[in-house]
Ligand SMILES: *[C@@H]1O[C@H](CO)[C@@H](O)[C@H](O)[C@H]1NC(C)=O
Ligand SMILES: *[C@@H]1O[C@H](CO)[C@@H](O)[C@H](O)[C@H]1NC(C)=O
């Protein structure tokens with residue numbers, strides 16, 4: 001233990017500067033800490049948004065962004081195509097992608113290998129979407145202060161492109177003991193969500209390119225950088241979207257999709273705190289229709305993943321995790337978050353969730369709830 005503290009102290013002393021950060025640890029409650037204290041808070045299980053560079057997000061209760069209440073589908077319409085595509089989930093390619101993604105020593109957002117993993121991911125996305133030619137745009141979102149960029153894949157809607165449906169996950173990983181020094185394979189957190197979205201995108205593109213079908217709304221896949229730093233990448237993305245008056249009508253996060261603690265009781269966890277109730281009801285419908293396993297409602301606390309950056313900026317968002325929160329993977333943020341502990345069958349269930357959501361929301365005519373009354 002003493003040795004551990006010595007190492008920690010040595011790494012602190014080695015930092016060129018240990019700057020102050022403003023962390024929001026509950027809605028409206030902020031604290032100021034040094035960078036190294038961020039990680040010790042995280043080790044204690046304290047979750048936060050690092051809003052140091054987003055002072056505008058520090059609003060009082062009456063000023064803060066309100067998430068509009070949209071009407072979401074009450075029934076599914078695309079069962080045939082979703083069920084047919086779900087049969088084509090390629091678990092071998094998901095395995096290969098995750099093996100490659102976890103082979104980077106760490107995907108810590110400030111590290112060189114974290115940058116290299118983003119370059120690999122971007123190339124993989126180009127390959128997957130290449131059949132769409134000019135109908136897809138891949139954007140690198142550069143962030144101020146660290147190298148790993150976020151990636152946005154956008155398929156423009158044919159009728160109502162202003163309505164944006166977002167499928168999210170984070171690409172960075174982190175070893176919480178010594179982020180700049182120790183390995184962080186991040187297989188479950190959040191390599192699993194990354195390959196889940198990669199596979200859903202692959203199936204979607206396959207359908208679009210073979211049928212010529214295009215969704216009415218714009219579909220985006222977001223691969224955020226620096227989630228582990230306090231939702232930094234997604235805060236940057238959604239704050240920009242809000243400033244540009246973009247209209248995200250639904251955001252669904254995949255963060256940890258591969259761990260099954262109790263195979264006798266396999267399920268997914270629908271997060272009910274700090275998510276958007278109407279959208280979450282719709283997500284439950286998708287699970288009932290398209291998954292082979294049930295859901296359990298569960299809570300994960302404030303700022304537990306990137307969907308929090310969406311709602312913070314006034315965009316509706318939901319989050320489905322691998323299981324009830326207290327049964328989720330205990331090995332994350334360490335060298336033990338490895339691929340051999342994960343179930344690709346379980347990840348395939350999350351792929352169905354994404355594919356189902358894409359088809360049902362891609363053509364949905366978005367109206368505010370009050371307009372329909
Ligand atoms: C993308 O495709 C090219 C050409 O087939 C291949 O050489 C390259 O390895 C692929 N990249 C990734 C990341 O899969
Ligand atoms: C996990 O959470 C559920 C629901 O809050 C609770 O009923 C259960 O006892 C918890 N299990 C453990 C192992 O803490």
Ligand SMILES: *[C@@H]1O[C@H](CO)[C@@H](O)[C@H](O)[C@H]1NC(C)=O
Pocket residue numbers: 159216363364365
């Ligand atoms: C897509 O938009 C067109 C034009 O507004 C509309 O006619 C069509 O019904 C929409 N598609 C679906 C599946 O709602």
Ligand SMILES: [Zn+2]
Pocket residue numbers: 189228332333
């Ligand atoms: Zn994490």
